[in-house]
Amino acid sequence: MRRDLEDARRGGAFSAVERDAAARIIAAIRRDGDAGVLRAVRRFDRPRATTRDLVADAVDLRRAARGCPRDVRAALGLAYSRIRAFHERQRPREIRHRDGNGDVRLVPAPLDRVGALVPRGLSAYPSTALMTGVPAQVARVRELVAASPMPRDGSLDPALAYALTLVGAAALYRAGGAAAVAALAYGTKSVARVDRIVGPGNAYAAAAKWLVSADVGIDALQGPSELIAIASADADPRVLALDLLAQAEHGAGAFAVLITDSPALLRDVAARLEKTAPRVLLYRAPGLLAAARAADSAAPEHVLLAGRRAAALADRIRHAGAVFIGASSAVAFGDYVAGTNHALPTGGTARWSSALRVEDFIRWTSRVELRGGQSRLARAGVSIARHEGMSYHAASMEARV
């Protein structure tokens, strides 16, 4: 099972079909600008869209936000404050090393312009506006814009608008998938080019992010959502079944795996799953340690450790987007209000990438300010430069002594 999970799930955020379709959309938008975006929006989202529909500015967002129901407004406010509190702890500080030779530093600076992708499912996803917007705001990005597909009726979800006002977004571009990525990467008349594109999307958006990534920064590629739950016998089967069904609810290839060493628990959970839950797989493992190894090796987006013996395995999970520990830590809390980010690496990419963080909105400049008379440094530098065949490098260091 371990090797299956690992081999099957590395990368895979998009297929060649999606890549080629995304490449065609990008080429069209680089050539035709807004007209290309509009064609894509009419084809995929709203047949009657016009160029004017494509951008909602900060004033439009504030106006639309007034329609946000009171309970959703309060909920987004609480989510915002918790996500913000956790991300504030991630704010970077200058790194400096000073000695008799002088001063070397890494100086952090926020990115100038960032574009956040906010996908649509059955409805708008204001939670994703918070997850992509808060770290940008904490990093003090100069201008944050968002892109999200419009529904068929062209309406603007008031909760999405409210979430975007909380994070200080300057505009919402009302396009999704590869079209949004192309417009943000290269700019059009109504969309200014950004320095980095972040946030989840469908397979076309993931393919497009990859395609533009030689020309603009991107965050991790995000494929279908995944959960591996490891449960010991004392886990609550009712709660566990809800977590697995919640995972499958993400749609579009999302899947959930339960691994347990308890045949009784396995039976109880199976009985509580809906008759057809094809996206939920149940495994019995010889022991929980083997289960933890399999999960770590698969490096999935989410790991849930349910039950006391399972919770004790947290330190064994080195490769995962996010780990939820213990009976009270529903994965869904992490989607909304725990404070951690829900934009997470998928498809085994957690072997090298991480949740969206404040760091993704920062760049670092090295600064070198040496004192005069660096004879020791120059001697060493000259030896290496000569060995590497770089005679002017050597001369430029010698000239400083």
Next chain:
Amino acid sequence: MRRDLEDARRGGAFSAVERDAAARIIAAIRRDGDAGVLRAVRRFDRPRATTRDLVADAVDLRRAARGCPRDVRAALGLAYSRIRAFHERQRPREIRHRDGNGDVRLVPAPLDRVGALVPRGLSAYPSTALMTGVPAQVARVRELVAASPMPRDGSLDPALAYALTLVGAAALYRAGGAAAVAALAYGTKSVARVDRIVGPGNAYAAAAKWLVSADVGIDALQGPSELIAIASADADPRVLALDLLAQAEHGAGAFAVLITDSPALLRDVAARLEKTAPRVLLYRAPGLLAAARAADSAAPEHVLLAGRRAAALADRIRHAGAVFIGASSAVAFGDYVAGTNHALPTGGTARWSSALRVEDFIRWTSRVELRGGQSRLARAGVSIARHEGMSYHAASMEARV
């Protein structure tokens, strides 16, 4: 000038020709494994190479390192200790937020396996082995391997071998460019697949890194080297000319620009450049502030601020790989012994990416461990989940109250 610099220099680490060639090499190596690598090595590096030549293990490296000349050994030792001291300051710490609701964290862990590209120019580049290896070592990466093309005679440079022993490399794969990238990304019989590929290379290597980046982590794409020097009238024209020539010495599209408001300095520097230095451009700017704005907007790999008035502009350069400040800070010191990293973003990508850092060898796992009875969090989470059409998400949170 400003717009020219910005528009011309964004991305551009490779062309379509190099991309297609790299894609063919990658496909061949995914299909044929070591045989594909060997074909590439025979074609580009050493016609008489055999499979046995492809890997130098830790024992081979230690043996070869014995031949390293004493002065180069001492120089690499000093460079190593300075690079290490600066990178030790970059070691990350766990991020934690704890309140009445429980505990949320970001836990850092080193990557398991990293492959470092070490290009060859006129000679081997042991300095690049240090620059890619030290941050991996500081991050405590479990296994570091390097890849570097072999010379035509198949010899192994003792200084490169010595640098690789300093950083604890487990092996050196003796291939370069797209072949090295493909082998590291997908694995062959003699090359184990890595989780991230870092380090500079030629345009084929850059194209290959981009092509494999949906399946394996990469660092910033690195194109031809660049320097923008901004000098005030008091800068030393002799030293400045050497810095510009040192930059041009990188070859393969490398270029240097001098911008000054002093016609006298411009004349003096021009007189000292070799008759034909086609890769060095000299500009006169109306003022140094305009020069700094142009440099910041171009976001080049290196900025040199020479002379007192130029040095005062350091805070104006928000977008650059590395900034060298004042008369004593030769850019070449940064290539070898200053302590900062010489693997830097090029082609305007410094708008979103940074020098190679310890952070590039770390991944972060979110951990959520909430206490029981989260009625306030659940209420908020449920409101958002219902708005987003996620009823099992809502139920899984309600089940925790």
